[in-house]
Amino acid sequence: MPTDPDPRALQVSPLPYETRLETRPLSQVDLVVIHCTELPDLATAREYGERVLYPQRADGSGGTGNSGHYYIDRDGTCHRYVAPDRIAHHVRGYNPRSIGIELVNGGRFPHWLDSRHQAMEEGYPEVQLDALAALLAALQLELPALRYIAGHEDLDTAMVPASDDPAILVPRKRDPGPLFPWQQVLEAVPLQRLA
Template sequence: MNAMPPVHPDPLPYAHLLPLRAPAAIDLVVVHCTELPDLATARMYGERVLYDSGTGNSGHYYIDRDGSIHQYVAAERTAHHVRGINPRSLGIELVNSGRYPHWLDSRHQAMDEPYAQAQVDALIALLRALPAQLPALRWIAGHEELDTEQVPASDDPARRVPRKRDPGPHFPWAEVLAAIPLQRLPERP
């Protein structure tokens, strides 16, 4: 059994308003990147109330570039991190600039920032430990695999760009998959 790595609990102000769920309902981890410059900005975005329920968009865990792990939402709560998949999934956000600040500009779709090794190591440690707490946890996927919607580009509405591209081309899937007990989620029909 793998020990849980150090986690800094830092619940979002509205975390208690997110729906409860049974640990047995969680069978999927979704890997994201924040597409923001730093953890403080990611926290600010996570605190924004966007829904009538008094909640907003967030992941469960955030891993900073230095490998520190921050928990914004408890696993037994359903966070808003990927459309249509939230009730069964746990969202892990890696701090990475992605396409920031021109997310939907067709001229700025490259995601050039590599992931820090400390960040990847922390993710692997977390993914090795979570199945002990969540016995149904079996699958892993990237956000870009689950949200494939194309939207009008902000610079030219006649062009379409991916709404989500994270965790992006620099995410080390081979390294992560070789080190964890989870399997890649099969493609949806």
């Protein structure tokens, strides 16, 4: 897995509400959270990220949605939707201290909470994993406190009623899922897995 960051490969495309997200010092960021989009493609993930889910309040706050900071497509292209000094909404309870990286992957799409469709069968292409390793190496240079890495499923362990049968509980989040090669990634970057 090559880990030489290529800054030319990063495409900066801020979400429309990026400037309304709360700011933070980069010294506060000690965690990277790996997600998969659980959507069919990058365009759909971008569309979802642009949705305003938190109405704007009288004090000017709000007017934002859910999104990671970085998105890596299946072909290895990397997009930054939210700057690292902004707090993106990507994982419950850990947003102020973390960077969210979304890997384009179908996951359980479109039956996220259906008990009959919990398998995650799409793997991660090597070019996508190479881009992830390069991004993680670049972030380690930019973020002095960065020490930890976790999967979304490690941090959001809530169980919720299945959409097909409320008597069955299924994981709210399973990403990046069982096919994510943790050992390969941890060998490429000196981060400690936080669970």
